[in-house]
Amino acid sequence: MSTAEHARTAALTEVEVQRELDGDRARAEQVGAERRRRQSLHNFIIRMVSLAIFLTLWQVAGLNIDPVLFTTPSKVAVAAVDMVGSGELWFALWPSLLVLLMGLSLAIAFGTLLGLVLARFHILDVSLTVYITFLYSIPSVALVPLIVLWAGYETTAKVIILFMFAFFPMVINTYQGVKSVDPKLLEVGRAFRCSERQLWGNIVLPAALPFIVTGIRLAVGRGMIGMVLADLYTAISGIGYLIVRTASTFQVDRMFVPIVTLGLLGVTLTAILRMVEKKVAPWTAAGQED
Numbered sequence: 628m629s630t631a632e633h634a635r636t637a638a639l640t641e642v643e644v645q646r647e648l649d650g651d652r653a654r655a656e657q658v659g660a661e662r663r664r665r666q667s668l669h670n671f672i673i674r675m676v677s678l679a680i681f682l683t684l685w686q687v688a689g690l691n692i693d694p695v696l697f698t699t700p701s702k703v704a705v706a707a708v709d710m711v712g713s714g715e716l717w718f719a720l721w722p723s724l725l726v727l728l729m730g731l732s733l734a735i736a737f738g739t740l741l742g743l744v745l746a747r748f749h750i751l752d753v754s755l756t757v758y759i760t761f762l763y764s765i766p767s768v769a770l771v772p773l774i775v776l777w778a779g780y781e782t783t784a785k786v787i788i789l790f791m792f793a794f795f796p797m798v799i800n801t802y803q804g805v806k807s808v809d810p811k812l813l814e815v816g817r818a819f820r821c822s823e824r825q826l827w828g829n830i831v832l833p834a835a836l837p838f839i840v841t842g843i844r845l846a847v848g849r850g851m852i853g854m855v856l857a858d859l860y861t862a863i864s865g866i867g868y869l870i871v872r873t874a875s876t877f878q879v880d881r882m883f884v885p886i887v888t889l890g891l892l893g894v895t896l897t898a899i900l901r902m903v904e905k906k907v908a909p910w911t912a913a914g915q916e917d
Contacts, residue, residue, distance in 0.1 A: 685700050694879065695877055695879065696879065698879045699880075703884060710881065716885065716888065719864070719885065720866050722782070723854050725782070726785040726786055726857065727850060730787075730853070734793035735793070735843060735846060738795070738801065738842070739842075742800070743805060759798060767853070771788055774787050775788075785857035789850050791853065792852055792853030792856075793846035793849050797842045797843070800845065801838065801839050804839055805831055805835045808830065808831050808834045808835065813826060840900070843900060847900065848893065851893055858871075866888070873885075
């Protein structure tokens with residue numbers, strides 16, 4: 628056999644091997660996708676069964692309790708249709724959503740920035756961490772009357788209250804994320820003559836991102852608490868004001884509508900954050916199930 632024939636045979640063998648590898652990879656991806664679909668369907672069925680059981684128990688319990696004190700999901704659904712149709716729910720919800728958007732945006736931006744700065748500069752870490760701990764140790768509810776006294780009863784006070792609730796989880800989680808970066812990774816980066824910007828962009832921030840995402844989730848939950856609390860203290864507008872007004876008039880079924888709405892809002896925001904997390908940092912959600 629000539630040299631040219633040997634070369635053609637070797638080339639054909641390499642092509643066949645590559646085709647087999649590509650076929651195996653495609654089959655593995657197909658099997659993985661099918662397994663994820665089955666798992667998603669399985670989880671969905673479990674959630675639906677759990678929801679049905681919960682609503683049934685709620686319905687049975689509500690029928691055996693004084694309607695002045697409690698209600699049933701069927702009555703809540705009727706009240707929700709009426710409040711949505713009349714625009715009452717949206718009129719109370721949109722000011723709270725505006726406050727939530729502004730307060731969370733400021734808390735995430737400034738909290739992440741301060742956490743990075745404290746973790747990066749030792750002098751600032753030593754000098755400011757004690758104040759962060761001091762303020763975080765104070766129950767946030769205790770500061771709400773003071774904030775209302777200083778800022779009044781309008782949107783500014785609500786944004787400050789929500790910012791105060793959501794700010795500290797962002798700072799603490801970002802700080803811990805940067806501090807938990809493996810020093811060996813930094814040593815390897817410096818050994819390859821990486822600049823400070825390259826170290827942060829390629830090593831520090833990717834390693835700290837799971838902590839930052841966790842901080843955002845905590846900030847969303849605490850921010851919603853601050854949002855309702857601000858409405859309760861100002862008692863002028865918002866979803867919290869709607870809860871207070873319906874409770875004071877013993878409209879229990881209508882009172883549950885904004886409460887359930889807040890729960891659904893929290894679930895929706897958490898689901899959105901998980902989707903963003905999978906897109907931005909898929910390695911942080913590699914072990915999580917849908």
